[in-house]
Amino acid sequence: MDMNEIKEIFFQECEEQLAELESGLLKLNDGDRDPETVNAVFRAVHSIKGGAGAFGLDDLVSFAHVFETTLDCVRSNKLEPSQDVLKVMLKSADVLADLVSASRDGGSVEESRTRTLVKELEALANGEAPPAAHAEAPKPAAAKAEAAKPTDDSGFEPVPFTFEGFGDDEEPAVQGSTYEISFKPRRELYSKGNEAALLLRDLSRLGEMSINCDMDALPDLDKMDPEDSYFSWKVSIKTSKSEDDIRSVFEFAEWDCDLEVKLAAADARDEELPMVPVPFDLSALDETPIAEEKPASAPVAAVSKPASAAPARAEKKESPAAAAAAAAQNNAAAAAAAAGQTIRVDLDRVDRLINLVGELVINQAMLSQSVVENDATGTSAVNMGLEELQQLTREIQDSVMAIRAQPVKPVFQRMSRIVREVADMVGKSIRLVTEGENTEVDKTVIDKIAEPLTHMIRNAVDHGIESPEKREAAGKDPEGTIKLTAKHRSGRILIELQDDGGGINRERVRQKAIDNDLISPDANLSDEEIDNLIFAPGFSTADAISDISGRGVGMDVVKRSIQALGGRISISSRPGLGSTFTMSLPLTLAVLDGMVVTVAGQTLVVPLTAIVETLQPEASAIHSFGATQRLISIRNSFCPLVDVGRILNFRATQANPVEGVALLVESEGGGQRALMVDAIQGQRQVVIKSLEANYTHVPGIAAATILGDGRVALILDVDAVVAASRGQSMKPEMSLAATG
């Protein structure tokens, strides 16, 4: 593992910590006062700071430090996490997330945002807490300009770990001074794992020293407490180092010993007294009863002469390769034992597994088919084995899909930030409530719903929820609520976005649709149909396109991207009470439930989600309309009939509808079409194989699959076919995005 890999791990970990941070802050916002919640929030920021420091990400460190300081005030109950405080903190969490992204991707974060929040955070920390030493002077913001010395302006000043003493010859080699050191350890020094002998060893590395051990305090053996400290030392050392360097040797021990360091009298007088270096060898003490009786703290046993200390250090470094190899083994074992509940797997490996399982499913289907064809079904052993294989294959497939399944939580958490930001921009007060964040769905689905969901959330905040004044006038809570829910329903995931705003303004939607030539002025539309107009291409309800939800994308794009995932979206709205968008999505993009049909001798698969119903048309229900158009009347309403074989150019003339089967499908814009196929073979789960990846894009075809008989069957792109029937060309972007 090299530093880049560790850095990668760091950024992964940051994502987790940021999620932890945000969910913790939101819990606090909801009135949670569990100290563990505060601790978790603090730890998240602390962890990010720690890792960032190790990689020298100074901007990140300094902001995290200020944030952490304020959080510490909350942790120590000096600062009450009120709504106002949490607002600043949530914003800070957002900036922290941006700083992490900037550090990873090389971007930058607006300095003014960082600076403003640093000020607000510091104000919070200082407001109720006793002003910290570093807060007295107005500090410059921890921003880019100060990046060179971020540790200073944030007040975060790591105490340097002073080992400069060892073999560090940068300092001018002055003649050297002689210091006299008196060192008397107390028993606490030993109980904390420190060692007088080791301290003396380190001291000896600073220069030439002579040492004198005072054993007068040593009582008789029967009175001796092996835990106590009886020795003290007087050391005289000639060194070029300063007194501070000497004291730093005792850095860990200074609380637990009496230490005196002073320039030797002779030296003070600037007189170079010849000093005879006494060989420093305490090994003789090994034999003293003290050493025998102090196994726990054995202060002397380990001391070696300075002369032998150096080679000993060198030896240790001689076989690092072998050492590392052995250590790696040990670590693997330790890690396996420690990991416990989860392991991290490269996504590529999982994808490969899914592909293989896809092949297995196809292979199994082929095997079944050839058994049937060779009429080996009579053999019950073959039959049973085959059935078992089928079951196992299905189970393996489900288990592998489950590996890719992930909770929607990260996406939902991202939404809370968007609500905050957009609400801030438009001056509304909005609460996001999420439910069912732990609902799991395939990772590719998660990745792809983030964008449409973001757009819908922006819309809900910008257009859905009214301004606080309007809400109050309508007798509502001035704070709006947006509820985001995820749940599983019949093998699909249902995501609901509900706002308690004003609902769809049908008058305006209708007018807009008329203005945009989407409907004729005298069209008679139901409320539901009017609501669904917002999904029509080129429709935008906001009178002036704001920079929040405008962006040139309308709900039609949202609808299309949901459909591209094999999903559906619908809206229900009640004036004055709000709107609910419901998205239904497949749990995976690797397999698809499809209806296998025959068209002009070809086998096609129609995604089941698109099909509303199937029917056998009667001659009396078919009506001609113009030269080529035909309509079918279903329960007293007319629906255009589309011959799939004709559209795909499988045949030159239209087939007789009465001889085929009509699949009633719902198409873009809510309208229905009846797709004519020759026959239905059955319903089956198929493995999606991308056509683009293996061949090229074919208009009207979304993807391909391999059937049990080994033949390739094409998966119909229902929307493209319907669009083609309207005389529009089939647009490639309407095709179903296939994986695998």
Place this chain on the structure above:
Amino acid sequence: MKKKVLTVDDSRTIRNMLLVTLNNAGFETIQAEDGVEGLEVLEGANPDVIVTDINMPRLDGFGFIEGVRRNEKYRAVPILVLTTESDAEKKNRARQAGATGWIVKPFDPAKLIDAIERVTA
């Protein structure tokens, strides 16, 4: 004999850095993710020195150090506190809990190794 180091830190990043640094320096490294796990692996690990973080879930560094010091067999094992805390109060608490010394993050590998060699024979 290679020296054995037990590291206790909840951050995956820091754990990995410690692992790489210590392995490169020829130490044998055993890792735990928090104080509770640290105490669990302590017995089997039999470390020569322990490096621990302070802020950890379940059981923090202070609690972990106290736990080690209560263990008759390991109460004299040097414990280095690895933490970003630079204020004296935290250091003091760590010392009262029984820490031997500390290393202030961001650590540089040389300092970490020096600190370990400083408290081990």
